Amino acid sequence: LRVPITDAQLEADPYRPPYYHPGADAPEVRYLQERRRALGGYLPERRPNASGEIALPDAKAYEVAARGSGKQQAATTMAFVRVLKDLMRDPEFGQRIVPIIPDEARTFGMDAFFPTAKIYNPNGQNYLAVDRDIVLSYKESTAGQILHVGINEAGSIAAFTAAGTAYATHGVPLVPVYVFYSMFGFQRTGDSLWAAADQMTRGFLISATAGRTTLTGEGLQHADGHSPLLAATNPAVVTYDPAFGYEIGHIVRAGIERMYGADSTDRNHIYNLMVYNEPIVQPAEPEGVDVAGILGGIHRIAPVAAPRAHLLASGIGVTWAQEAQQLLRDDWGVEADVWSVTSWTELRRDAVAAEEDEFLGRGSRVPFVQQQLADARGPIVAVSDYAKDLPDQIRQFVPNDWASLGADGFGFSDTRAAARRFFKIDGPSVVVRTLQLLAARGEVDAAIPAQAAERYRLLDVNAGTSGTDAE
Numbered sequence: 001l002r003v004p005i006t007d008a009q010l011e012a013d014p015y016r017p018p019y020y021h022p023g024a025d026a027p028e029v030r031y032l033q034e035r036r037r038a039l040g041g042y043l044p045e046r047r048p049n050a051s052g053e054i055a056l057p058d059a060k061a062y063e064v065a066a067r068g069s070g071k072q073q074a075a076t077t078m079a080f081v082r083v084l085k086d087l088m089r090d091p092e093f094g095q096r097i098v099p100i101i102p103d104e105a106r107t108f109g110m111d112a113f114f115p116t117a118k119i120y121n122p123n124g125q126n127y128l129a130v131d132r133d134i135v136l137s138y139k140e141s142t143a144g145q146i147l148h149v150g151i152n153e154a155g156s157i158a159a160f161t162a163a164g165t166a167y168a169t170h171g172v173p174l175v176p177v178y179v180f181y182s183m184f185g186f187q188r189t190g191d192s193l194w195a196a197a198d199q200m201t202r203g204f205l206i207s208a209t210a211g212r213t214t215l216t217g218e219g220l221q222h223a224d225g226h227s228p229l230l231a232a233t234n235p236a237v238v239t240y241d242p243a244f245g246y247e248i249g250h251i252v253r254a255g256i257e258r259m260y261g262a263d264s265t266d267r268n269h270i271y272n273l274m275v276y277n278e279p280i281v282q283p284a285e286p287e288g289v290d291v292a293g294i295l296g297g298i299h300r301i302a303p304v305a306a307p308r309a310h311l312l313a314s315g316i317g318v319t320w321a322q323e324a325q326q327l328l329r330d331d332w333g334v335e336a337d338v339w340s341v342t343s344w345t346e347l348r349r350d351a352v353a354a355e356e357d358e359f360l361g362r363g364s365r366v367p368f369v370q371q372q373l374a375d376a377r378g379p380i381v382a383v384s385d386y387a388k389d390l391p392d393q394i395r396q397f398v399p400n401d402w403a404s405l406g407a408d409g410f411g412f413s414d415t416r417a418a419a420r421r422f423f424k425i426d427g428p429s430v431v432v433r434t435l436q437l438l439a440a441r442g443e444v445d446a447a448i449p450a451q452a453a454e455r456y457r458l459l460d461v462n463a464g465t466s467g468t469d470a471e
Contacts, residue, residue, distance in 0.1 A: 057256070153185075
């Protein structure tokens with residue numbers, strides 16, 4: 001090592017060896033100093049504004065979400081992937097997106113990214129892929145944009161955190177988009193997601209194949225009925241349960257602009273979207289859609305002239321509410337409107353904040369959920385593909401008679417329709433619960449709820465009809 005210290009000096013006092021410094025001009029010291037300067041200095045430092053303003057995608061990048069799916073069916077997972085694909089095509093912003101996939105890229109429809117974005121490997125691809133003969137084969141590259149760390153949720157969250165904090169650690173704003181089976185997100189890596197939030201990570205968590213009854217064919221280990229509730233405990237996570245592609249478009253745009261928009265003052269958030277694998281006809285965005293309602297947590301999607309009841313639903317549950325609306329009208333002469341609750345949690349947070357403002361003398365305001373439902377008269381039935389605790393988050397803030405339907409428990413391995421009948425969250429179940437509330441108010445004959453339950457064979461799981469059978 002050419003260190004000028006003799007053995008005699010070392011042996012003289014083994015507990016106090018002499019200290020040696022080669023001098024500030026020594027090549028070794030100059031090298032260490034140069035590398036430390038290149039790494040940003042001697043002390044850890046956040047540099048969130050190092051890159052200045054960045055160009056964000058314009059409205060055109062989100063048009064695919066607003067168009068709907070025409071006559072074809074598409075799950076909300078596919079609707080999200082289409083938005084992501086167009087964002088990655090943006091000539092300026094696209095390179096900032098970092099898709100992260102631990103497993104099942106083809107299930108999510110993300111294999112279409114392989115030929116163009118490619119999977120990052122610092123050593124390139126050093127093997128022949130088993131699917132090399134197909135167009136969308138697995139491709140790795142030193143210039144790849146996708147992070148595919150294998151079936152490794154902990155590693156994926158580490159990659160998500162590294163990319164989501166690059167704006168501060170390296171002065172490089174990136175938007176990680178981690179897509180995973182919803183059951184294997186907060187259920188498996190909640191502690192790491194708390195650490196990510198603590199490090200002010202920005203990005204998107206996409207809880208795919210979401211819901212307790214939507215992926216029943218793969219067993220109860222995938223039956224996710226509680227992820228949004230777990231996510232609600234993380235103050236940095238903004239969780240949405242959208243029903244339609246056009247809602248996803250607005251939510252993703254709002255998330256990106258909140259993280260990196262020039263006028264944003266509250267940037268350090270992780271947006272968590274629940275998306276499903278059940279195909280439905282995605283409607284085109286209605287003219288004059290309530291964008292503030294979508295982002296705030298609730299908007300009316302199927303109004304009627306004189307509703308006697310109100311059906312609040314989220315995610316795939318909106319289709320059951322729409323079915324119930326039709327059954328109530330056709331079979332029982334009851335008009336009910338339908339609301340898409342894009343975020344039960346954001347509605348609750350807003351209402352709790354309003355309560356606290358008043359409690360601490362900071363002023364008084366009406367919570368957003370109460371503003372939206374201000375004209376709602378009559379009972380409310382709330383339903384989702386998650387435990388009843390999810391809609392119950394806002395129950396205390398709504399004065400109407402209220403009933404929650406949800407998928408409590410571990411799950412039920414059968415068809416989607418049978419599972420929904422088992423949990424009593426399908427369209428007919430919503431009908432019967434609505435009629436019960438109306439009967440309790442004396443607004444329908446007391447015998448009608450039982451008649452409805454018998455008519456729809458409510459206790460027979462094989463009589464369920466809500467949902468497609470294909471898994």
